[in-house]
Amino acid sequence: MGDRALYESEWLESADRMTNAAIAHATGGISPTSVAMDLFGWMAHLASSPGKQFELGQKAVRKALRLGRYAATCAADPGAAPCIEPLAQDHRFEHEAWQRFPYNVIYQAFLLDQQWWHNATTGVRGVSKHNEEAVSFITRQVLDMFSPSNIPFFNPEIVQTTLAEGGANLLRGAQNFAEDLRRGIRGEPPAGTETFQVGKNLAVTPGKVVYRNRLMELIQYTPTTASVQHEPVLMQSAWMMKYYILDLSPHNSLVKYLVDRGHTVFMISWLNPGPEDRDLGLEDYRKLGTMAAIDAISDILPDRKIHAVGYCLGGILLTIAAAVMARDGDDRLASVTLFTTMTDFTEVGEINVFMDAGEVTMLEDIMWQKGYLDHKQISGGFQLLKSADLIWSKMVREYYLGNREPMFDLMAWNADGTRMPYRQHSEVLRRLYVDNELFEGKYMVGGRAISISNIHCPIFAVAAVADHVAPWHSVYKLHLQSDATELTFVLTSGGHNVGIVNEPGRPRRKFQMATCKEGERCLDAETWKAQTPVTQGSWWPAWDQWLTQHSSGGVTPPLMGAPDKGYEPLCDAPGTYVYQK
Structure with a gap:
């Protein structure tokens, strides 16, 4: 009877999971229950806040009067100053035609309306922070969808282009839309990605695969200098994307940059x-990934410490591995470098709207059904975080103006994602984002908790000021946990990817950099930003110099692999795993 009850319980749970997964496929992974609860909670609290309602009514009247005065003024004086300016990151109304009547009134009305809704969805007494963020996010998605910039006869640039080209732009846009629709149905990558091919013009830095297991291949890059630093560099990216963001085209490859400056990478x-890999967990990625690579390098280059580098989720995994090594007395790391890596998940920016119980459960049920989370579902969520730029403005450019956005290497890489196993991604969501186990010292490895404060080797952390995946204030919180001999923090221009693919010679690049040594008082994030000098250019040379300063001098370049120890080169870089679809 007990076995039958267990069977029925599992069957019923499976039915719930399948239903949830089916709903997720229909909604694009958005939990309608979570959305409904967030909206109901906000409306219920707003309904019981007469003071807030009165304030919103006053604001609505004042904004209507401001718009009326502006419309009357600019009808007679086209150069009249606008009554509201777009936010700094909002580029939808930059075209000069938006300053002509009546389009100037149209976009001003939208901005005032947008501001009113921001007031309406924030500052409501009794609404939780998560609820407020979720409702504000939902509201912005709706507003962005119905922005006048997206409506052809309200957008003067579309009207002007259509008249000038006799509608040819709309024909090109229809062709672009048809091609994108066809590619989407067939599961093909975006148009133009075929121009960029791994092993031909992407990931072409010479090297050899010197080790392989069921989870990763280890590439050793061919030296290009007469001598190299004694300590090698090990790099690992997030497992949700292909590694070659760090080895894009030759001109912006961080791998090539390091190799050409005397580092063994x-x-x-x-x-x-x-x-079939659904049960791979974070511990498998630590053991078969980070630690297996460190063990292989230690065999290939014995008695040498390693500069370990992690990017995004790869940085989180490296932090866990480094903390375990420190706890267990393993001192093989010369330094730790973290690119856009959060160790505290209390404030994760707007991605937090996808981290409530309903959303996490829905993601888990999608993964339970398939055994993995598909890259398209991940990238779709990230696109929603910046929908005005990544969805709607792109639609206007490519479908209404008929201008296909040129493909470039970083976009091609972004379309070449990987899947994430069910167990591992569920652990990332539950243990890190929801329960914040790593920052709170509750993350267990081998039956014992680990602590970031045990990592005493030098740390170099890079955050990006416009990063919407790993907000720089959250990345900066590493200072609250670190007991490293020194922590060098860099805040660079750009976002999550462009901030890292930051090769020298690119215009408008800048960064701030300062070091907090053991025993020194660290500043809060905003004071640090206000007091740290700004350096123009790329942070790459500063990091190269930092790595060199924390190395022990030059030696003869090593051989590729170590055939006498069982590390026979298996194939040329970029290996075989990178080609898997």
Whole structure:
């Protein structure tokens, strides 16, 4: 009877999971229950706040009067100053035609309306922070969808272009839309990605795969200098994307940059998991990924410490591995470098709207059904965080103006994602984002908790000021946990990817950099930003100099692999795992 009850319980739970997964497929992974609860909670609290209602009514009247005065003024004086300016990151109304009547009144009305809704969805007594962020996010998605910039006869640039080209732009846009629709149905990558091919013009830095297991390939890059630093560099990216963001085209490859400056570089290339890998967890990625690579490098280059580098989720995994090594007395790391890596998940920016119980459960049920989370579902969520730029403005450019956005290497890489196993991604969501176990010292490895404060080797942390995936204030919180001999923090221009692919010679690049040594008082994030000098250009040379300063001098370049120890080169870089679809 007990076995039958267990069977029925599992069957019923499976039915719930399948239903939830089916709903997720219909909604694009958005939990309608979570959305409904967020909206109901906000409306219920607003309904019981007569003071807030009165304030919003006053604001609505004042904004209507401001718009009326502006419309009357600019009808007679086209150069009249606008009554509201777009936010700094809002570029939808920059075209000069928006300053002509009546389009100036149209976009001003939208901005005032947008501001009113921001007031309406924030500052309501009794609404939780998460609820407020979720409702504000939902509201912005709706407003962005119905922005006058997206409506052809309200957008003067579309009207002007259509008249000038006799509608040819709309024909090109229809062709672009048809091609994108066809590619989407067939599961093909975006138009133009075929111009960029791994092993031909992407990921072409010479090297050899010197080790392989079921989860990763370890690439060793061919030296190009007469001598190299004694300590090698091990790099690992997030397993949700292909590693070659760090080895894009030759002109912006961070790998090539390091190799050409005398560093021996190793790279982890992750497997693209399938349904059979559903039970791979974070501990598997630590053991078979980071630690297996460190063990292999220690065999190939014995008695040498390693500069370990992690990017995004790869940085989180490296932090966990480094903390375990420090706890267990393993001192093989010369330094730790973290690119856009959060160790505290209390404030994760707007991605937090996808981290409530309903959303996490829905993601888990999608993964439970397939055995993995598909890259398209991940990238779709990130696009929503910046929908005005990544969805609607792109639609206007390519479908209404008929201007296909030129493909470039970083976009091609972004379209070449990997899947994430069910168990591992569920652990990332639950243990890190929801329960914040790593920052709170509750993350267990081998039955014992680990602590970031045990990592005493030098740390170099890079954050990006416009990062919407790993907000720089959250990345900066590493200062609250670190007991490293020194922590060098860099805040660079750009976002999550452009901030890292930041090669020298690009215009408008800048960064701030300061070091907090052991025993020194660290500043809060905003004071640090206000007091730290700004340096023009790329942060790459500063990091190269930092790595050199924390190395022990030059030696003869090593051989590729170590055939006498079982590390026979298996194939040329970029290996085989990077080609998996």
